[in-house]
Amino acid sequence: MASTLAPTAPRRRAPSALIPKTSRRSYWIYLVPGLAMLTMVIIVPLVWNVYLTFTSYRGIRPPEWIGLENWARLFADETFWASFRNSIAMIGAMVVLPTLVGLVLAALLFDLVGKKFGGKMASFLRATYYLPQILPSVIAAIVIGWILRPQNGALNAILDGVGLGALQNNWLGDPDTALLSIMPVLVWIQIGYPVVIFMAALQRVDPELYEAAELDGANWYQRFGAITVGMIRPEIFVVVLTCTIAALKVFGPVYALTGGGPGTSTIVPAYYAYSQFFQAQQVGYGATIATALTAVIAVVAVVFILVQTRLERREEVG
């Protein structure tokens, strides 16, 4: 589709609406309901929140202006930086691994299992991979917490059963293993999402491309790199962006599994903000953490979308 657009797109500098004889401005009316609700539910609270970052506010007496005090405290706050370091682990567990493994699994299911063993087998496996996605994350956390718990938890019982009893551990209660125990849980929750999206995307790749590449002697690896990844790049972008946002603001599993602990070993920015908001009643400081997090997410998203648009444009021209 991109290639058929090529002759017209670069020539027309000022884009017009896709329906002829309608001015672009006249479409604004369709944005009114969405933007009105967005303003009320998102923009106003966001602005209010930014205002709170300059105040001391404990939720009862009106906010008191204190200038940049919260921000100074934030940059010197070791817990805040620890929470962002843990975010990197979250990106590994919720973006990098699921996207890479998801690509391989989707290509395998589509390309190999689907063709050699039938589409039914492929869609059955896909549904299985997707199961954790439909489980509410707090319920998932209850179940996982119960599997990982030290006394008669399932994981320790399994280790004992296969003769590895020495490896039994208080998985979530030990600062050395808490983060490493949460990460596989996040991979488990996340993996179905890329598999479903990528498998759907693969269906629009022309099978003749694969056959041609196979005739040219390309092996599975080369076809995977050159055709699969190239053709479904739009979906890879969508998956990486949405998963990165989700990883940066991950809250539910941490809230339900460890509450950020022990110590600060599993703290993440969203949970840290939450604990300042509602446990410490430091609303002004909680707002500062949340605002900093929002700014980081917004910058990541904007850079991402700009790169994506540039790549798409280059493709249309080239």
Add this chain to the structure above:
Amino acid sequence: MATEPIVTGHGASTPGQGQGAPARRAPSANRTHRSAGDWAVLAVAVLIGLFIAFPFFLIVINSFKSPAEYSTGGPLALPTGLYTDGLVAFWERVNFPEKVWNSVFISGMVAVLAVLISMFNAFALGIGRVKGRLWIVVLILLANMLPQEVLLYPLYFMFREVGLYDNVWAVIIIFTVIQSAFGTYLLASVYSTFPKELLEAASIDGAGRWRILWRVVYPISRPTLSVLLIFFFIWTWNEFLIPLTFLVSNANQTVPVAITALQGDRIMDVTTTSGSALLGLIPTLVFFLIFQRTLTRGITAGAVK
């Protein structure tokens, strides 16, 4: 890790291709030829599936054990009988049908309203190509980027002011905005490559924007819209923090909130907890199984860019 058998699998099948040239012309013949490598790949894929499904298996077996059985046999033993007291106790304690209805109503309303808003937004952005559309998309995506804790205090005051605190509509409004952000992002890029000929033909027939939206754009993008509908339903169903904050009275609670609220309660022994998790996941599982085919067919149709 999982990639290794594939390469060997294909290495094994490539030599056969020399004499197997006619088989390629009839691809169905290819299906019967399964090399050892193909079986290895299938085995790995099935193993991963078993591994992913294992916690669900644990939920099911432990939901039907009595607490005494659990403490003697541990979490991995199969139940010896069908003990349902835990499930029944949980069901009655939380008035489960009421919670399911609350969740269905909230998630269903959000799914429909958010799809509608996404479609309007995407129509203006993708087909109307209004000025500054890239930045409008970024602005709308803020709804997705904001950590939800940011919303709690301000929206609490706002909704209390208009009398919507502890009312399901507060939650419906919030999630309509949040979900439609993703929908707008996805649909706007799908609509920006909408077949131009169709729009031009409809325009020549004298149809206005509103009619073109409902007679041309809506039916053609319906598969994508139904995918969004399903996603929005499941995502809203699974939400926790905002329903917990805005639906304080017992009669308004959603399924995940009701289950979490009972943790630590006297009746919640291990097997009852497991039973509550089982009951909590059945509605979305049924929903997913019903719509699974729409989901896969739909994403494909939507992705034809």
